Amino acid sequence: MKTTSAFVTLALSAAAYTRTFTVTNNCAYTIWPAIFTDLNVGTATPSQPTGWEADTLTTVTFSVPDNWASGRIWGRRSCNFSDPTNTGPGTCADGGCNGGLLCDPHSGTGVPPATVAEFTLGGGAGGTDWYDVSVVDGFNLPIRVDNDKGCSVASCPVDLIPGCPSPLLGPYDSTGAAVGCMSACDAGLAPDPANSPNCCTGDHGTAATCPPSGVQYYSYFKDNCPDAYAYAYDESSNTALWQCDAGLAADYTITFCPS
Numbered sequence: 152m153k154t155t156s157a158f159v160t161l162a163l164s165a166a167a168y169t170r171t172f173t174v175t176n177n178c179a180y181t182i183w184p185a186i187f188t189d190l191n192v193g194t195a196t197p198s199q200p201t202g203w204e205a206d207t208l209t210t211v212t213f214s215v216p217d218n219w220a221s222g223r224i225w226g227r228r229s230c231n232f233s234d235p236t237n238t239g240p241g242t243c244a245d246g247g248c249n250g251g252l253l254c255d256p257h258s259g260t261g262v263p264p265a266t267v268a269e270f271t272l273g274g275g276a277g278g279t280d281w282y283d284v285s286v287v288d289g290f291n292l293p294i295r296v297d298n299d300k301g302c303s304v305a306s307c308p309v310d311l312i313p314g315c316p317s318p319l320l321g322p323y324d325s326t327g328a329a330v331g332c333m334s335a336c337d338a339g340l341a342p343d344p345a346n347s348p349n350c351c352t353g354d355h356g357t358a359a360t361c362p363p364s365g366v367q368y369y370s371y372f373k374d375n376c377p378d379a380y381a382y383a384y385d386e387s388s389n390t391a392l393w394q395c396d397a398g399l400a401a402d403y404t405i406t407f408c409p410s
């Protein structure tokens with residue numbers, strides 16, 4: 152019996168880490184990628200720390216459990232962690248999290264605007280990997296998510312900042328350069344954020360009552376990034392949320408600033 156349980160333990164731990172994720176910073180400047188796992192949904196977490204510095208043209212590779220649920224990866228811009236007593240999200244111009252360089256495992260989600268790569272992996276045969284690149288909470292960096300199994304590419308591969316409609320432009324780094332393009336909801340175009348078509352909240356809180364036509368500047372995001380998740384109920388576009396047979400055990404590559 153002892154032998155059997157040792158075997159079961161080994162088999163389970165081996166099965167728990169079956170995916171390889173590769174994160175590349177192809178931007179011409181340093182960014183600080185971050186990972187958050189919604190621990191209310193799943194407890195399996197990637198082997199990589201929840202935040203790190205990625206110099207230009209650098210890559211990291213790490214293991215991700217094949218049942219990683221409600222996970223997200225994004226990039227932070229213009230961070231300064233030199234003051235150890237300052238661990239708030241304001242340490243970065245955007246995408247910052249609670250915790251400092253390492254995002255807090257419970258509250259360290261990124262502050263918008265931030266482009267986010269989202270994953271819920273299906274755990275193996277019979278399951279489905281779901282993934283997307285979301286600009287629902289605005290845009291801060293171009294991201295493309297590739298895989299090695301021929302499944303669809305999720306992306307917002309172009310820089311939406313230069314053409315960002317002026318009401319959405321910002322925030323700005325310490326040199327005055329814009330580092331984001333906000334959602335209409337976050338840009339102050341929702342007088343009552345709890346009941347707004349721009350936020351899909353309140354009376355507009357369902358897919359039926361929050362059509363994309365009611366979200367200001369939806370088409371700016373979707374036309375430029377047709378394969379991104381561009382507002383809260385963008386699944387109706389059929390080019391927002393992507394899936395891959397979990398039995399294929401795809402490995403994923405997340406590229407910031409794909410050329």
Ligand SMILES: *[C@@H]1O[C@H](CO)[C@@H](O)[C@H](O)[C@H]1NC(C)=O
Pocket residue numbers: 231232233234325
């Ligand atoms: C980083 O922040 C510290 C204060 O915490 C400041 O003294 C320093 O100049 C900042 N560095 C840069 C590069 O902005």
